[in-house]
Amino acid sequence: MLAEKRNDVVDFESLALPYLNFIYRSAFRFCGNRSDAEDLSQETFKAAFEKFHQLKDNKKIKSWLFMILRNAFLKRIAKEKKYSQVDIDLVTYNPQEFKNIGEEYFENILNWELQQALNKLNEKYKTPVLLSYISGYSYQEIADMLCIPIGTVMSRIARGKMFLKKEILKRGMREKNNYKKRKSGIRK
Numbered sequence: 001m002l003a004e005k006r007n008d009v010v011d012f013e014s015l016a017l018p019y020l021n022f023i024y025r026s027a028f029r030f031c032g033n034r035s036d037a038e039d040l041s042q043e044t045f046k047a048a049f050e051k052f053h054q055l056k057d058n059k060k061i062k063s064w065l066f067m068i069l070r071n072a073f074l075k076r077i078a079k080e081k082k083y084s085q086v087d088i089d090l091v092t093y094n095p096q097e098f099k100n101i102g103e104e105y106f107e108n109i110l111n112w113e114l115q116q117a118l119n120k121l122n123e124k125y126k127t128p129v130l131l132s133y134i135s136g137y138s139y140q141e142i143a144d145m146l147c148i149p150i151g152t153v154m155s156r157i158a159r160g161k162m163f164l165k166k167e168i169l170k171r172g173m174r175e176k177n178n179y180k181k182r183k184s185g186i187r188k
Contacts, residue, residue, distance in 0.1 A: 125160035
């Protein structure tokens, strides 16, 4: 029995540990901060080790680990009754790209608007959108990670993008109307 346990530890380490950075980066994108990402990563590897005997195909360890991470994250937000903050600024902001303060201001507003829209996006759409656009995974890789058909991935990404676009446009129209009201109020 002891030799069998030792083999499980060695097998788990050799198969799972190469994906430690992947799991941490994914956790960080879900949580938006280092501390929660570290906790979520640790929780993921603990659960994975405990359930290691359930892994049927060693070639699918990356998607299996990701599913454990995703499920742990969903349990966490259900328990806390709040949605995660994905810090879009960390992945899209590059100070060298800006030529003047006006462009930087516009970029910050756009990132804020995107973050607000992401916070409203249903988790089943949010995960594929983040994996595709933030992490750069292909549709097939996302399908493997989430254990869903590639057509479902494509559909969820398309619907997620449509929701984000509508939400950002809706917020923009509200701001435009508020500006018009303020402007007309000043002239009177």
